[in-house]
Amino acid sequence: MQQQISVVTLGIADLARSRRFYVEGFGWKPVFENPEIVFYQMNGLMLGTWLSPALEKDMQRRPAGPGSFALAHNVPSRDAVQPLIDRLAQFGGTVLRPGDAPPHGGFRGYIADPDDHAWEIAWNPAWPISPEGYVSWGV
Amino acid sequence: MQQQISVVTLGIADLARSRRFYVEGFGWKPVFENPEIVFYQMNGLMLGTWLSPALEKDMQRRPAGPGSFALAHNVPSRDAVQPLIDRLAQFGGTVLRPGDAPPHGGFRGYIADPDDHAWEIAWNPAWPISPEGYVSWGV
Numbered sequence: 001m002q003q004q005i006s007v008v009t010l011g012i013a014d015l016a017r018s019r020r021f022y023v024e025g026f027g028w029k030p031v032f033e034n035p036e037i038v039f040y041q042m043n044g045l046m047l048g049t050w051l052s053p054a055l056e057k058d059m060q061r062r063p064a065g066p067g068s069f070a071l072a073h074n075v076p077s078r079d080a081v082q083p084l085i086d087r088l089a090q091f092g093g094t095v096l097r098p099g100d101a102p103p104h105g106g107f108r109g110y111i112a113d114p115d116d117h118a119w120e121i122a123w124n125p126a127w128p129i130s131p132e133g134y135v136s137w138g139v
Numbered sequence: 140m141q142q143q144i145s146v147v148t149l150g151i152a153d154l155a156r157s158r159r160f161y162v163e164g165f166g167w168k169p170v171f172e173n174p175e176i177v178f179y180q181m182n183g184l185m186l187g188t189w190l191s192p193a194l195e196k197d198m199q200r201r202p203a204g205p206g207s208f209a210l211a212h213n214v215p216s217r218d219a220v221q222p223l224i225d226r227l228a229q230f231g232g233t234v235l236r237p238g239d240a241p242p243h244g245g246f247r248g249y250i251a252d253p254d255d256h257a258w259e260i261a262w263n264p265a266w267p268i269s270p271e272g273y274v275s276w277g278v
Contacts, residue, residue, distance in 0.1 A: 002182070002268070002272040003165075003167045003168070003179055003180060003181050003182065003186075003272065004181060004182040004212060004213070004268070004272035004274070005147060005181050005182065005184065005186060005210055005211070005212065006211045006212055006213035006261070006263075006266070006268070006274045007209075007210070007211035007213075007259070007274070008144060008147060008208070008209075008210055008211075009208060009209045009210075009211065009259075010208050011208055026142075028142045029142070031276045032276065039276065040142055041142060041275060041276050042142050042143060042144050043141070043142065043143040043144065043183045043184060043273075044182040044183035044184070044269075044271070044272065044273030044274060044275075045144065045182060045183070045184070045273075045274050046266070046274060046276065047142075047144060055208075055209065058236075058241070058249075058259075069147070069148060069149050069150055069194075069208065069256060070146075070147075070148045070194060071144055071146070071147055071148075072144070072145045072146035072147075072148065073143060073144065073145055074143070074145035074146075097197075102197070110197075117208060120146070120148075120197075122145070124145075127145070127185070129141070129143070129145070130183075132183070133141040133142065133143035133183065134182075134183030134184075134273075135143070135145045135146070135183060135184050135185060136180060136183075137170045137171065137178065137180050137185065
């Protein structure tokens with residue numbers, strides 16, 4: 001079995017509001033979009049932002065208090081963490097935790113996207129990022 | 140800005156129960172584990188399964204009905220979808236939707252992990268998977 005995640009799909013309430021966060025905030029380019037979903041080609045997987053009723057119909061459940069979860073976007077330096085959090089806050093994000101240093105090293109903060117999905121923005125010097133954006137464990 | 144997701148972190152209630160689903164169900168090998176977190180090296184990103192109270196403390200919020208979301212693991216053939224769903228159900232998963240064909244093509248079903256995180260198990264012939272497990276949009 002490949003150790004592989006193919007897609008992360010986030011349920012969203014408003015396509016334009018979500019698109020603004022990802023396209024103008026993160027600066028990412030969609031690879032596909034229609035009136036109910038936007039896909040972004042990520043580092044060896046897809047990020048999909050899909051209207052929640054469609055996603056819930058597809059997976060045949062309406063989440064009622066699912067477990068907590070978080071996505072992370074790592075940046076190459078400590079100094080890049082807070083500016084990205086600030087930028088995302090300008091495009092519809094809600095700061096959960098401003099950047100600070102966790103006990104295990106590095107530097108990170110959290111910001112929720114307009115649909116309340118948590119993104120950790122982190123500098124983690126122990127996890128190298130390749131030019132293609134592939135993150136790996138240690139060296 | 141790299142179009143890059145570095146980590147997907149799932150909040151979990153019971154480490155051993157979750158580990159059984161991912162290690163025995165999916166057949167994945169941890170790259171790191173301690174009494175509160177297990178990391179799996181995925182296709183250019185990390186999957187973390189972390190005790191929910193620790194994750195919630197780290198991101199400074201307790202989710203109260205966050206938006207819906209789903210993860211996906213794509214397989215190379217239609218015939219591989221249902222057997223993997225069945226296998227995961229044997230290791231603590233709850234079937235949400237048995238495999239069937241969506242209108243947009245391919246074949247897929249959904250199964251929740253022991254902490255109620257939804258995984259879509261899908262065959263999507265339009266999205267090639269490299270030998271390293273990197274998924275890309277069309278060809």
